[in-house]
Amino acid sequence: MKLFKKITFSALAAVFAVTASFAGAASAAGSLSGKITVNGSTALLPLTLQAAKEFQKMNPKVRIAASGKGSVTGPQAVKKGIADIGACDWDASIDVPGFKAFSGQVANKVAVIPFATIVNKNVGVDNLTTEQLRGIYSGKITNWKEVGGADADIVVITRAFGSGTRVNYQAKALAGGDIVKKEKNYKETGSSGDMKTAVATTPNAIGYIDLVYVSGDVKAVKYNGVAATTGNVINGSYKIWAYGYYMTKGQPTGAVKAFIDYVQSKKFQQGSLKKLKFIPISAMK
Amino acid sequence: MVQPTYDSTPAVNGSLHSKGDTRRRHFRHLVSNTFARYYFLFSILVLCLVLALVIVFIGKTAMLLLGQISLADFFLSFNWTPEEDKFGAAAFIINTLSLTALTLLISVPVSVGMAVLTAEIAPAWLKRFIRPILDLLVGIPSIVYGYLGLTVLLPLLRRASGESLGDGLLAAGLVLALMVLPTIARISDDAITAVPGKYRDAAYALGSTRLQVILRVVLPAAGRGILAAVILGMTRAIGETMAVVMVIGNTPQLAKTLFTPASVLTSNIVMQISNVEFDSTWNYALHMMAFLLLLISFLLILVIRFLGRKRREG
Numbered sequence: 001m002k003l004f005k006k007i008t009f010s011a012l013a014a015v016f017a018v019t020a021s022f023a024g025a026a027s028a029a030g031s032l033s034g035k036i037t038v039n040g041s042t043a044l045l046p047l048t049l050q051a052a053k054e055f056q057k058m059n060p061k062v063r064i065a066a067s068g069k070g071s072v073t074g075p076q077a078v079k080k081g082i083a084d085i086g087a088c089d090w091d092a093s094i095d096v097p098g099f100k101a102f103s104g105q106v107a108n109k110v111a112v113i114p115f116a117t118i119v120n121k122n123v124g125v126d127n128l129t130t131e132q133l134r135g136i137y138s139g140k141i142t143n144w145k146e147v148g149g150a151d152a153d154i155v156v157i158t159r160a161f162g163s164g165t166r167v168n169y170q171a172k173a174l175a176g177g178d179i180v181k182k183e184k185n186y187k188e189t190g191s192s193g194d195m196k197t198a199v200a201t202t203p204n205a206i207g208y209i210d211l212v213y214v215s216g217d218v219k220a221v222k223y224n225g226v227a228a229t230t231g232n233v234i235n236g237s238y239k240i241w242a243y244g245y246y247m248t249k250g251q252p253t254g255a256v257k258a259f260i261d262y263v264q265s266k267k268f269q270q271g272s273l274k275k276l277k278f279i280p281i282s283a284m285k
Numbered sequence: 286m287v288q289p290t291y292d293s294t295p296a297v298n299g300s301l302h303s304k305g306d307t308r309r310r311h312f313r314h315l316v317s318n319t320f321a322r323y324y325f326l327f328s329i330l331v332l333c334l335v336l337a338l339v340i341v342f343i344g345k346t347a348m349l350l351l352g353q354i355s356l357a358d359f360f361l362s363f364n365w366t367p368e369e370d371k372f373g374a375a376a377f378i379i380n381t382l383s384l385t386a387l388t389l390l391i392s393v394p395v396s397v398g399m400a401v402l403t404a405e406i407a408p409a410w411l412k413r414f415i416r417p418i419l420d421l422l423v424g425i426p427s428i429v430y431g432y433l434g435l436t437v438l439l440p441l442l443r444r445a446s447g448e449s450l451g452d453g454l455l456a457a458g459l460v461l462a463l464m465v466l467p468t469i470a471r472i473s474d475d476a477i478t479a480v481p482g483k484y485r486d487a488a489y490a491l492g493s494t495r496l497q498v499i500l501r502v503v504l505p506a507a508g509r510g511i512l513a514a515v516i517l518g519m520t521r522a523i524g525e526t527m528a529v530v531m532v533i534g535n536t537p538q539l540a541k542t543l544f545t546p547a548s549v550l551t552s553n554i555v556m557q558i559s560n561v562e563f564d565s566t567w568n569y570a571l572h573m574m575a576f577l578l579l580l581i582s583f584l585l586i587l588v589i590r591f592l593g594r595k596r597r598e599g
Contacts, residue, residue, distance in 0.1 A: 070560040162367070188534070190556045203443070
């Protein structure tokens, strides 16, 4: 496998050298060839698929295979040499709660992913503070009336440990606070879709989800008085968001670099990426 | 393609075919027969190979757990906290067993009753109507049952019990019972139908009522077949994942009440497997749980084979 990669790479390099010296004026992007494998986060998958479609149209000789499983599988696949790019909802080159850093990997920011706290539509509460959320998820606050709502038990719905959404929500919304399992009124879900269905169908439920998933059947609550909108993320007032990363083994080269460059390019960030309801990375400066 | 049955028609129509023609035909049949034999042999070998690979690969990864934590920890501890490297699977094992027991408790009486109805009591037109419906129910994908459980059953349970969440063993047990019901009913139906008519005739001749015939003669005679049906339903209940995951609450803890959000072996594996690192104790522990499920289902299938043999002898 390694040998094969080496050969591919040297062939790629040779092709590059030849085209660079002879073709000269010919478009450099069009001469790219090779196969790029992207593995990892399901949250970033729609973005990767769209970018791959556009990139392959410009570079017909490049083949991109993308699949989504869980965030941590991204950097893992890169480590094992299975994938060239590992899509991950957190920066896997540093330690995060529950996961050690993947040494030697480079995190390339590709998008901004906002998250929202959601509640069932029967919940009267419109705003929750960091402290209130920490209380709810640690099990200290168990009734909606303690945070200004009706007298009803709070049903906590969370993602399973290891989910990228959970890692980010815990770090940003709960400011590192714990999510403690309970014997009652507590449920874990396996995906963003399940989370939404569970919150939408369970009265008095609270949960969290990527902002793009929020729709009419659940209610997004304000965080410290600020509504969860892309506008508020960009102007810096809404804090629950995270970068999505493409992890690579060392600095990306060749076709992989060109692909990441394309995803980070103004054309893609301002065009398709925005249409998919992600936020361009340049907006956060 | 290959039709080895032709071989049985002797190629002796010498008046129609020349000698060379017959020989060529004979040769052709010989080749096709040999080919077919090896093809069938190959097919079964492929299946055996796949089975062996499943056992070897799941088992190999599972065995890596032994170097990381003690088996006593895995089987006896109730503390499953991957973030603190605690991998006690006792809660999942007990939940799996109690969920299966609950499922059978709900489904067996109903499904055997249905089998008796279709095999003994119902008029022919009703049988013709019920059997295809049961067959259809067997074929419904489990995710559909799970979704119905989530959107229809859970709200009903919440209203009936006053719980805020409703997820737990009872919800999962009800969904699973519905799922295994047609399986048990159809196979029990076959077992009851297979009871020789002379048994019934003899019982009626001795003055039995229909209920007596069913309870004292037909059901005992079909007992082993019904037991096999129940065990088959049990294997489905133990291995079922998607329907369970949607209504059980997926919380790694022991289900002390029917409404405690809990997790079983299958649901815990499917919830966590996409978020684990390959070379971690966590991953090995999940594989060990899968291996355990494999062993349980092998054991149950062995029991079914054993029962089947006994029945033929008896």
